[in-house]
Amino acid sequence: MAERRHLLDIDDLDRDGIERMLDMARSFAEVLRRPIKKVPSLRGKTVANLFYEPSTRTRLSFELAAKRLSADVLNFTASASSVEKGESLKDTALTLEAMGVDAVVVRHPVAGAPWLLRRWTEATILNAGDGMHAHPTQALLDLFTMRERLGDLEGRTVAFVGDVLHSRVARSGMKACRAVGMEVLAVGPPTLLPPAPVEGVEYVHDFEAALPRCDVIYMLRMQRERQQEGRVPSLEEYTRFYQLNAERMGRARPGALVMHPGPMNRGVEIAGEVADAPYAAVTAQVTAGVAVRMAALFTLLGGAEGGSEVA
Amino acid sequence: MPELLIAGARVVDPFQGTDEHADVLVSRGRIAEVGRGIGREGREVLEASGLVLAPAFLELHAHLREPGDEDAETLETGLEAALRGGYAAVCCMPNTRPPLDHPAVVSGLAARARALGLADLYVVGCITRGREGRDLADLGLMHACEARVRAFSDDGAGVEDAGIMRLALQYASAFGGLIISHPEDARLSRGGQVNEGAASVALGLRGIPSLAEEVMVARDILLAEETGGRLHLAHISTARSAAMVREAKERGVRVTAEVTPHHLVLSERDIGDYDTSYKMSPPLRTPADVAALREALRDGTIDAVATDHAPHRREDKEKEFDYAPFGVVGMESAFPVLYRELVEGGELTLMRLLEALTRGPAAVLGLEPPDYGGGIVVGARADLVLLDLEEEWTLDATRFASKGRNCPFHGRAVKGRVACTIKGGRVVHGGGGGGRRG
Numbered sequence: 001m002a003e004r005r006h007l008l009d010i011d012d013l014d015r016d017g018i019e020r021m022l023d024m025a026r027s028f029a030e031v032l033r034r035p036i037k038k039v040p041s042l043r044g045k046t047v048a049n050l051f052y053e054p055s056t057r058t059r060l061s062f063e064l065a066a067k068r069l070s071a072d073v074l075n076f077t078a079s080a081s082s083v084e085k086g087e088s089l090k091d092t093a094l095t096l097e098a099m100g101v102d103a104v105v106v107r108h109p110v111a112g113a114p115w116l117l118r119r120w121t122e123a124t125i126l127n128a129g130d131g132m133h134a135h136p137t138q139a140l141l142d143l144f145t146m147r148e149r150l151g152d153l154e155g156r157t158v159a160f161v162g163d164v165l166h167s168r169v170a171r172s173g174m175k176a177c178r179a180v181g182m183e184v185l186a187v188g189p190p191t192l193l194p195p196a197p198v199e200g201v202e203y204v205h206d207f208e209a210a211l212p213r214c215d216v217i218y219m220l221r222m223q224r225e226r227q228q229e230g231r232v233p234s235l236e237e238y239t240r241f242y243q244l245n246a247e248r249m250g251r252a253r254p255g256a257l258v259m260h261p262g263p264m265n266r267g268v269e270i271a272g273e274v275a276d277a278p279y280a281a282v283t284a285q286v287t288a289g290v291a292v293r294m295a296a297l298f299t300l301l302g303g304a305e306g307g308s309e310v311a
Numbered sequence: 312m313p314e315l316l317i318a319g320a321r322v323v324d325p326f327q328g329t330d331e332h333a334d335v336l337v338s339r340g341r342i343a344e345v346g347r348g349i350g351r352e353g354r355e356v357l358e359a360s361g362l363v364l365a366p367a368f369l370e371l372h373a374h375l376r377e378p379g380d381e382d383a384e385t386l387e388t389g390l391e392a393a394l395r396g397g398y399a400a401v402c403c404m405p406n407t408r409p410p411l412d413h414p415a416v417v418s419g420l421a422a423r424a425r426a427l428g429l430a431d432l433y434v435v436g437c438i439t440r441g442r443e444g445r446d447l448a449d450l451g452l453m454h455a456c457e458a459r460v461r462a463f464s465d466d467g468a469g470v471e472d473a474g475i476m477r478l479a480l481q482y483a484s485a486f487g488g489l490i491i492s493h494p495e496d497a498r499l500s501r502g503g504q505v506n507e508g509a510a511s512v513a514l515g516l517r518g519i520p521s522l523a524e525e526v527m528v529a530r531d532i533l534l535a536e537e538t539g540g541r542l543h544l545a546h547i548s549t550a551r552s553a554a555m556v557r558e559a560k561e562r563g564v565r566v567t568a569e570v571t572p573h574h575l576v577l578s579e580r581d582i583g584d585y586d587t588s589y590k591m592s593p594p595l596r597t598p599a600d601v602a603a604l605r606e607a608l609r610d611g612t613i614d615a616v617a618t619d620h621a622p623h624r625r626e627d628k629e630k631e632f633d634y635a636p637f638g639v640v641g642m643e644s645a646f647p648v649l650y651r652e653l654v655e656g657g658e659l660t661l662m663r664l665l666e667a668l669t670r671g672p673a674a675v676l677g678l679e680p681p682d683y684g685g686g687i688v689v690g691a692r693a694d695l696v697l698l699d700l701e702e703e704w705t706l707d708a709t710r711f712a713s714k715g716r717n718c719p720f721h722g723r724a725v726k727g728r729v730a731c732t733i734k735g736g737r738v739v740h741g742g743g744g745g746g747r748r749g
Contacts (some may be wrong), residue, residue: 133515
């Protein structure tokens with residue numbers, strides 16, 4: 001029997017694996033532009049979306065990707081399910097196993113939950129975000145978007161700005177960008193940056209000073225909870241120093257790209273005028289999400305031979 | 312009961328500092344003779360050539376879960392686990408439900424343990440009523456009651472109010488009571504799951520900074536220094552904690568400290584794939600901390616190895632990392648893991664390891680003969696272990712006597728085994744297979 005393949009974090013893929021996944025996503029993006037946006041590649045396979053955290057955007061994106069590949073889709077949303085009756089993650093895993101599910105797409109508030117699922121089921125596991133740990137398909141769709149807009153990414157510089165500490169998008173994104181040869185900055189106040197060095201990532205507290213170096217400015221969602229924890233004195237103060245507005249954009253490199261994983265807090269981390277400007281790729285990221293997730297499902301569920309994506 | 316002759320062992324006695332081959336004769340629960348060529352006739356003989364004979368170990372820090380959580384452990388399973396691990400006596404921590412904060416409760420527990428006739432039990436009482444950190448528990452009454460409580464702790468949580476900690480150290484000094492600190496500032500550790508730093512960043516889990524321990528170690532050392540009370544620091548885990556203990560001892564502060572086998576052997580790098588058997592409090596720290604703890608154990612800064620044996624129900628540990636409880640079991644794995652990693656690894660002498668498991672904890676707790684200790688000398692109680700230092704084997708937590716299976720050393724190749732535990736002159740674990748030849 002072939003070894004099970006999973007996508008738990010971006011470092012399950014080497015640089016070649018990432019490039020191949022992005023190339024495949026491009027061909028699926030082409031499929032998505034056809035009048036009939038569906039291929040039979042995963043006919044007969046069953047994909048379960050196991051969401052322990054609300055996330056309309058990611059869940060719909062995975063659901064659509066599976067359906068475009070002709071897989072059957074089960075949606076398991078924790079708030080309306082057995083979790084409320086006290087069922088453990090392990091029992092849920094065993095249930096999905098008994099139903100013969102081929103792949104489980106899991107979103108969970110606790111880091112590591114996909115690793116536990118891998119232990120408890122035979123299904124292929126795709127991590128759709130675990131706690132503040134990892135979000136590999138987001139990292140892939142972000143790279144896809146950058147590559148479509150900027151071409152070759154080698155030597156380009158990206159800044160992840162804001163709450164890097166609690167952001168799984170930033171964690172996987174920084175690894176992915178490093179893997180394809182980009183320079184990576186983490187920008188924010190010390191209380192919102194990781195408490196230890198991240199390999200190859202430079203920490204910067206002065207956003208304005210960092211801007212002229214950036215080809216990509218990746219804004220992170222600022223959660224009100226962080227202010228309640230006292231990590232920033234007030235949202236007003238945060239906005240003053242770390243909001244990306246038109247004036248600050250003037251300091252960025254010409255042609256610099258603005259990205260955001262959504263949902264955006266307009267007027268907090270990002271000004272409305274920036275979010276809506278042509279240099280912002282926020283909706284392109286969403287579109288890329290479906291194609292990238294098609295590529296991930298197709299690769300992991302046996303559609304592609306000889307991939308390196310073995311976790 | 313016939314006299315028992317333990318024949319031909321290498322006798323290593325940390326109380327006397329001796330290491331020599333001898334026969335040991337046990338009669339009426341006590342050591343009757345130590346020497347060479349003791350006659351065998353009419354005596355039960357335990358062939359022990361090739362084995363090490365040492366005083367049985369003393370566990371300073373175990374959670375036996377009674378009363379209130381007998382699904383996780385009972386006195387019976389916990390004290391049986393102790394015997395298998397080579398321990399003749401165990402201190403049990405008071406974070407039970409209800410907590411051990413009252414003379415009636417501690418006396419009841421001690422009486423139950425006596426009736427079981429397994430390892431001896433020393434009940435640790437709460438520092439504060441209900442372990443709530445507000446009012447002193449009846450320390451003197453617990454000390455004076457049948458259970459003779461010698462040490463007090465709100466283990467599982469630090470005493471946040473420095474004023475209460477100060478009063479506890481002052482008050483207990485009247486009768487020589489020991490105050491055991493669980494050094495953790497809950498405001499600094501709040502929400503944390505693993506060591507803050509490389510591990511928390513790599514795993515995406517909230518971090519527990521070293522400082523959460525160190526600020527309370529510093530505070531409690533100052534309080535002990537000012538009050539003259541006897542302070543024991545439980546499960547210290549960082550290089551800076553060890554350094555502060557070293558400096559305090561040099562100043563003459565009455566402070567002692569313990570370290571666990573897991574903090575001596577494992578680091579944050581071992582956590583890997585979110586296995587909750589690696590989730591403990593304090594968390595596994597950096598390799599530099601591990602090295603510093605080993606050095607502190609070597610030079611005597613750290614007085615004792617204590618396992619912080621913390622059994623949990625399997626269902627409770629088989630959860631997402633954030634949801635699983637802190638703690639690992641330790642009594643049945645302590646000696647083989649430490650012998651393999653520290654003694655075979657050339658970091659510690661056998662004598663020093665055995666001292667940290669016997670004489671060190673006895674001194675911390677203030678135990679003296681005839682209760683415990685004295686070493687392998689005529690008249691001492693015959694609480695002994697026979698150790699097979701040559702045996703290489705694989706730790707299998709599913710075979711533990713403890714109900715707890717939450718052991719990070721499960722499946723680990725180890726060397727050295729507790730072949731036999733003798734309690735009050737009676738073989739209470741092992742002893743069937745005889746000794747090793749040559």
